[in-house]
Amino acid sequence: MVLIAQDLTLYGRDIGTDLNTLLKMMEKLDVKLRLMYLHPGGITKELIKVISYSENILPYLHIPIQHISSRVLKDMKRAGGKDQIMKVVSWVRNVLPTYFIRTDIMVGFPGESDEDFKELLDFIEDVKFERIAVFRYSKEEGALSAKLKDVDEDIIEERFEVASMVAEGVMEKVQEGLVGKEVEVIVHKDGTIRSVYDAPFIDFEIKTDHDLSPGFHRFKISGTDDSLNLVGFPL
Missing domain, CATH: 2.40.50 (OB fold (Dihydrolipoamide Acetyltransferase, E2P))
Known part of the structure; x- marks a missing residue:
């Protein structure tokens, strides 16, 4: 069973409960669970602890970081920012060492500088996310980001190709590490x-x-x- 939402960590806030409680309840069922779209800003130590005790949750967490530059994350209005992302990655690696992390990253967000882009590439190589999806920024009318200065389309495409190549290189090493296992x-x-x-x-x-x-x-x-x-x- 796949538990999926725009942000799964928000589950239950409108009905007086939370994701931790749901996962504990579902532990009584004979069903395997996959958790998708866990916003890093909503992940807590307690949630990681609950997951670590589960016998039913598959060793895979989808945690879309989008970026790692503090400035870009602030412009994206991403709750928690860089510090929270770093904490979440550390929690997962230390408490759930057998888990794979899938993440999503976006290149070309308005105002993204060469330094921001390099920081993102360095981060995904350092963390070695097991699964990485790369997306290009595209303007949405009415969104706050539409008021920011755009990155040139040619630069966005170039960054997309470079990021995709780096992501593929990281995932290739992960896949090679599974051979023989x-x-x-x-x-x-x-x-x-x-x-x-x-x-x-x-x-x-x-x-x-x-x-x-x-x-x-x-x-x-x-x-x-x-x-x-x-x-x-x-x-």
Whole structure:
């Protein structure tokens, strides 16, 4: 089951409860959970603690940081800013060392300087996010960002290509690190196979010559393909 929202950490604030309570309640169910779209500004130590105690939450957290430059994050109105992002990453790495973090980053936000962009690239390389999606900024009429000075379209495209290349390099090393290891996988009803570290539709698949029934299986990873999908066989 995928728990997904524009910001999952806001769950329950309108009805007098919170995400921690929901996750504790769902622990009583015989169902695996995937948590998507956890705004770093809403992630607390208590939430990470609750996740660490769970036997049902898959080892994958989608935490979209968007950027790491304090100035850009401020212009984006991203609650918590750089300091909170750094704390969240540290909490996850220390308390949930087996978890993969998927993040989203945006390049070309109005006012993004060369220094801001370099800081973002350095950060994703240092943190080594296991899954990274790169997006270009696009103006939305009526949004506050529409009033800010735009980055030239050619520069946005160049930064998008560079960031995508850096992100791919980071993820390639992650995938290579899985070769030779055993992983838990999910065989979907349509026959698509993904590891527990990959969400449907947006992340990598596992390629194999074996036909398997839908559900959870154990796989030995033997390699990767040109698209960074994993290749393996059932145990």
